[in-house]
Amino acid sequence: MxxxxxxxxxxxxxxxxxDWTASRHWSAKALPCRYCGNATHLRDSxxxxxxxxxxxxxxxxxxxxxxxxxxxxxxxVTLTAAEPGRDTQLDEGNPSP
Numbered sequence: 001m002x003x004x005x006x007x008x009x010x011x012x013x014x015x016x017x018x019d020w021t022a023s024r025h026w027s028a029k030a031l032p033c034r035y036c037g038n039a040t041h042l043r044d045s046x047x048x049x050x051x052x053x054x055x056x057x058x059x060x061x062x063x064x065x066x067x068x069x070x071x072x073x074x075x076x077v078t079l080t081a082a083e084p085g086r087d088t089q090l091d092e093g094n095p096s097p
Contacts, residue, residue, distance in 0.1 A: 016060070020052050 020042060027049070030039040035054035044050040 016056070018052060018056055018059075025052075 024047075025043050027041055027043050027047075030041050031049035032038065033040045033042075033051045033054055034044075034048050035050060035058055038051065040049050040051045042050060042052055044055055
């Protein structure tokens with residue numbers, strides 16, 4: 001059986017809200033949130049103290065920062081009909097040899 005595909009670590013669900021209903025996101029001991037510093041009983045997936053709202057805000061910011069950092073590097077690439085003996089070729093303005 002092929003290995004299961006893992007979901008990328010830094011991705012918000014389509015709703016934009018994290019699901020922290022599992023008991024592993026709760027601790028009896030309140031510790032300072034890693035983002036805002038207020039006391040919280042909640043824990044992120046790595047068991048670090050974090051308010052759910054703060055964690056969602058931080059993930060949205062991280063995603064936005066990554067999108068901005070790579071926005072100027074993105075360029076559309078299309079596949080074109082291949083020459084005889086080739087499956088496909090990339091059309092980026094300069095076809096590959």
